[in-house]
Amino acid sequence: MNKIGLFTFTSKLLKNSSSNTSPVVQRLLQTSTINMVKVGDNVPNVDLFEDLPTNKVNLADLAKGKKIIVFAVPGAFTPGCSKTHLPGYVSKADELKKQGIAEIVCVSVNDPFVMGAWAKDQGTTGKVKLLADPSAALAKALDLTVDIAPLGGIRSKRYSMVVEDGKITSLQVEPDGTGLSCSLADKIKL
Structure with missing residues (x-):
C-alpha cells in the first residue's frame, strides 16, 4: 500500500474507531503522515x-547560492512532455532568466542517453538542462513517485519548483500527478 493509500486507510480507521480503541493505537493512527516534500524543505542531496x-x-x-527552477516530467519523448511541458520552459527560458533564475532543470526517470537525445531533439541547449533520474532517486527522496505501468513502472509525478540557495520556495504538484496545469512554465511562482 502506498503512503496516500495508507493515509486514506488510516483516516477511515480513525472515523470508524470506537471509543474503546486503545489510546496507543489511536495515537499511531493519528501520526501517520504523508512525507511529500513541501515549501521550506531543502532540495535533496541526490x-x-x-x-x-x-x-x-x-x-x-x-x-x-542560486535561484533555480526544477520541473519533472513522467517521461522523455512522451506527448504531453514533448509538445507542451518542456517546450513551454524552453520558450520562456530567457524571460525567466531575466527574472533572476540562474538555471532551469528538467528531470525525468529515464537514462542519461535518452535525456541527452531528448535535449537535442527539443533544442534545449543554453535554455533548459535535462537531467536523468534513472533509479528514481530524486522522485523517491521528494516522495513524488507515481506508478505508470505503460511507461515502465515507477516515474516522477509532474511538478515544478523554485529552489533558492538549496531551499524550496515554491512547489506545484499536478493534482493527478501527470496532468498539465499548475506545473507549466506560465504558472511558475517565482
Whole structure:
C-alpha cells in the first residue's frame, strides 16, 4: 500500500474507531503522515546525470547560492512532455532568466542517453538542462513517485519548483500527478 493509500486507510480507521480503541493505537493512527516534500524543505542531496552515466550533477550542489527552477516530467519523448511541458520552459527560458533564475532543470526517470537525445531533439541547449533520474532517486527522496505501468513502472509525478540557495520556495504538484496545469512554465511562482 502506498503512503496516500495508507493515509486514506488510516483516516477511515480513525472515523470508524470506537471509543474503546486503545489510546496507543489511536495515537499511531493519528501520526501517520504523508512525507511529500513541501515549501521550506531543502532540495535533496541526490546525484542526477547529464548526457552520460559518468556526468553526475548533484542537485543540492547545483542549487547552492542560486535561484533555480526544477520541473519533472513522467517521461522523455512522451506527448504531453514533448509538445507542451518542456517546450513551454524552453520558450520562456530567457524571460525567466531575466527574472533572476540562474538555471532551469528538467528531470525525468529515464537514462542519461535518452535525456541527452531528448535535449537535442527539443533544442534545449543554453535554455533548459535535462537531467536523468534513472533509479528514481530524486522522485523517491521528494516522495513524488507515481506508478505508470505503460511507461515502465515507477516515474516522477509532474511538478515544478523554485529552489533558492538549496531551499524550496515554491512547489506545484499536478493534482493527478501527470496532468498539465499548475506545473507549466506560465504558472511558475517565482
